[in-house]
Amino acid sequence: MKTKVIMVVCAFLVTNSALAEKEHDGKHGHQMQEETRQLVEMPSKMQQHMMTKMRDHLAAVSEILQSLGQEDLDKAAEIAESRLGMSSMGKHGGGKKGKHDGDKKEEHVCDNKGEKGGGMGKHMPEGMRTIGHGMHEAASRFALRAQEGNTVLAYQALSEVTASCVACHASYRIK
Numbered sequence: 001m002k003t004k005v006i007m008v009v010c011a012f013l014v015t016n017s018a019l020a021e022k023e024h025d026g027k028h029g030h031q032m033q034e035e036t037r038q039l040v041e042m043p044s045k046m047q048q049h050m051m052t053k054m055r056d057h058l059a060a061v062s063e064i065l066q067s068l069g070q071e072d073l074d075k076a077a078e079i080a081e082s083r084l085g086m087s088s089m090g091k092h093g094g095g096k097k098g099k100h101d102g103d104k105k106e107e108h109v110c111d112n113k114g115e116k117g118g119g120m121g122k123h124m125p126e127g128m129r130t131i132g133h134g135m136h137e138a139a140s141r142f143a144l145r146a147q148e149g150n151t152v153l154a155y156q157a158l159s160e161v162t163a164s165c166v167a168c169h170a171s172y173r174i175k
Contacts, residue, residue, distance in 0.1 A: 037173040042123035047174050050120050057135075057165070060084050064158065068146075073154060077146035084139035084161065128172045135164035 042050070060083040067076035081087050121129050138160035145157040 035173070037169075037171055038125065038128075040124060040128060040172050040174050042120070042174060046120060046123055050174060053120075057084055061158075061162065061165075064142075068151065068154065068158075071151070073146040073149055073151065076154065077143040080139045080146065080158075080161075081143040084136065085143055086136050086140045088139075089136060125172070128168060131164055131168040131171070135161055135168070138164055 060079055063079050064076045067073070067079065121132070124132065138157070142154060142157035142161055146154040148154075
């Protein structure tokens with residue numbers, strides 16, 4: 001079973017790398033071209049917060065892949081839901097929790113609510129918010145699939161999460 005899981009992970013990574021390189025070559029022809037992604041302007045502290053959250057998302061995906069490789073689907077599900085899924089939204093300022101680490105009393109930069117959503121969301125164009133929310137939903141769907149114990153279905157669901165990341169980073173930038 002471990003060999004099968006490793007083969008699936010390798011196939012996933014090779015395929016995604018090949019597709020990304022092909023897309024990169026097709027768009028850029030190995031030459032620097034003008035930036036075409038939409039610049040999303042936001043306050044410096046919010047930019048820093050968003051970059052920190054995205055780095056944590058990437059680390060979470062890495063930990064999920066490690067857990068899947070060790071056939072620990074329950075751990076992968078817990079990581080996905082708590083750090084990427086809909087349950088994590090309060091930790092980003094998009095849900096009702098509104099504070100990080102529950103015990104801290106100071107308000108965080110992500111806690112201010114706006115008409116377009118809480119925290120980071122109020123600075124995002126609608127398309128970016130839609131992609132981001134879709135990523136959180138996909139992570140929760142992955143967690144459910146992983147809890148079912150079917151590794152192949154879990155990997156398929158995880159690819160929806162990473163596809164959201166790719167779509168957002170291909171369309172938007174904050175610097």
